[in-house]
Every structure is written in C-alpha cells, then in structure tokens.
Amino acid sequence: MNRILLASTSPRRTQLLTQIGIAHEAVAPDYEEEHTAKLPPHELVMKLACEKALSVARIYSNSIVLGADTLVYDGDQPLGKPASVEEAKAMLRRLAGKTHDVYTGVALVQADTMRCEMDYRHVRVTMRMLRDEEIAWYVNTGEPMDKAGAYSIQGIGAPFITEIHGDFYAVVGLPLSLTVDLFARLEISNLPLQGGNAE
C-alpha cells in the first residue's frame, strides 16, 4: 500500500491520526492561506485543505496525502489563527458569550492519479462570557496563538465551552469519522479501522 502523508504542521492532527492507528509521516504543506476569497465557509475550508494536500502530493508520488483546514466563523467573519496577542484577545472578546461556527475541511489525494476526495464538518460551539482578566490570563498562557479563533477546546480553554453540536474532533482540527470515510471513498483498504468484523 502507498505510504500515507499528512500535509500538516499541526501536532493535533498527527496525534489524532496516531490515536486511531493510522501510521503516517507529517510533511509541511507549501501553500498560501488566503481568506479573502468570497467563498462560503464549507467551500473555503475544503479548498484550503485541498491546496495543502496537493502541494505535498505534487512532490511525493506513491503517496496518499491528507490535508485539513479549520476556520472559526463569527457570523460571516472568518477567524484564523491570531497574528498577535492583541488579535487573540480581540477574537476571544468577539466569541465570548455567544455561539459560533467551526468548519473543518478535509482532503485526501491519491498522488499517482491526483484524484482528490474532500468533504467538511460544521460544528456549533457556545462559549460562556469571559472577563477581560480571564482573557488576558488565557492569552498569556500562549495556548491561543496557534489555534483558529484563539482558543483550544481540548486544552486550557476547555472550561470556556458550554455547548457543542457536531463532531468534537472537527473543532480540534481533524474529524476522524470523516477522515476514515474519505479513505474508503478513495478505495484505500487495510486501514486499522476499516472493514473489521463488528462483534
């Protein structure tokens, strides 16, 4: 079977793939993240996921390449990773006390044929009100800086979240049921979690 490459620098994505027993190597994607395109959220995250996977598939033949992209939306405003401490604080002020949307696109590319399967998950997440001191303290931990929307549902930020509708793993950066489904759609068998006999 072809090797599996994860077109990502995100430690969460590699941990999640490892958690479900998919052996892989991580390779940094070479792409420009552009949020300016006026695409609907689900199309934008799939496009970005696809660009990441294709940038690696172009270089590594004999591979199956997985890419993903996560964006937080406050209404129609996309929030990526904060570029500064001030931007992280502003994002958290925006999201506190409200429900927002998280979109994660996932793309799987068969490098030999460049066939690409992609899909997305949409999750609604509610955050409680946050005091300015809490925001300042949280940003000071450094955790928000490499996370879309400036929070981590799986980390120190977990107690800020009061409700979630949808796939928790899509918020963390890689929806696992969808990922396994994409492998099936590309007819890639012999994954640890596919085709077993249910007992």
Ligand SMILES: Cc1cn([C@H]2C[C@H](O)[C@@H](COP(=O)(O)OP(=O)(O)OP(=O)(O)O)O2)c(=O)[nH]c1=O
């Ligand atoms: C909302 C949220 C996001 N995140 C993370 C997932 C993603 O790593 C990141 C969103 O940024 P992405 O641009 O999707 O990914 P990345 O830059 O971290 O990695 P790469 O492009 O190399 O694959 O935010 C969390 O870990 N927890 C959360 O609760």
